[in-house]
Amino acid sequence: MIRLRVPGIVLLGITIVAALVPLVRGVTDLPTAEHHLLHAALIAGALISALLLTEPRKAENAHYGWLLAAVLSPIAAMMLMWPSEYAWFERHPLGHVLEHLGIVGCGFASGYAGQMYASGVGWVTGLSLLGMSVASAWGFGVAPAPAAAVLAAATTTAPQTSAAAGTTGATNIAHGAVLFSQNCAMCHGARGTGGVGPSLVSERTRKDFQQAQQWIMKPDAPMPTLFPGTLSRSDVRDVAAFVETL
Numbered sequence: 001m002i003r004l005r006v007p008g009i010v011l012l013g014i015t016i017v018a019a020l021v022p023l024v025r026g027v028t029d030l031p032t033a034e035h036h037l038l039h040a041a042l043i044a045g046a047l048i049s050a051l052l053l054t055e056p057r058k059a060e061n062a063h064y065g066w067l068l069a070a071v072l073s074p075i076a077a078m079m080l081m082w083p084s085e086y087a088w089f090e091r092h093p094l095g096h097v098l099e100h101l102g103i104v105g106c107g108f109a110s111g112y113a114g115q116m117y118a119s120g121v122g123w124v125t126g127l128s129l130l131g132m133s134v135a136s137a138w139g140f141g142v143a144p145a146p147a148a149a150v151l152a153a154a155t156t157t158a159p160q161t162s163a164a165a166g167t168t169g170a171t172n173i174a175h176g177a178v179l180f181s182q183n184c185a186m187c188h189g190a191r192g193t194g195g196v197g198p199s200l201v202s203e204r205t206r207k208d209f210q211q212a213q214q215w216i217m218k219p220d221a222p223m224p225t226l227f228p229g230t231l232s233r234s235d236v237r238d239v240a241a242f243v244e245t246l
Contacts (some may be wrong), residue, residue, distance in 0.1 A: 008052030015045030019100035043107035050111030070114035074129035077106035176242030
């Protein structure tokens, strides 16, 4: 047991130190998918340390409080990874660190509390949380995925977008399509053909890539301002790149 506890404690310490990185890096601007994957790495470190600290389990301690903690911890972790709040956390390093520590705590609790309830439960709850955190990098649990036609349009049209994007940094059109589906489609339509808001089809003939970004960041009413609260700077670039494909 002692042989397993030592690496468990060391790994937990490394994970906590990694959670403090935003204090060193300061203000950042990460794509949502990359942000999710970094959180998944923190969860993995916390989970493995919890499993090491509770193995081997020979006696069962079937107190329902442990089971409740094991079930609620993944839910709390996913709430902490709510993508629309990422832009705020990236601008406030201390808040970012507190979010990371909360995620580490939830990852540890999901494994530790589950194992304390019954051997094997911690593996189920912990790996479920880890799987969801990795899958969320591709939109799972965030919002309904965009229609296949939207993704197809994002990857097959408007070659001029990549050329325009080259002057401002790399863009991810497929990611822009996901963000458009989550934040814009309700007004502009799933394929940008209009609805409550105007059609964005052939918007590239009215606004170039830079102008599209400026409009997303500082739109006229009644269009809501999503930057910087919901969309990060890189998210704005991705959405603008996608709009240029319509």
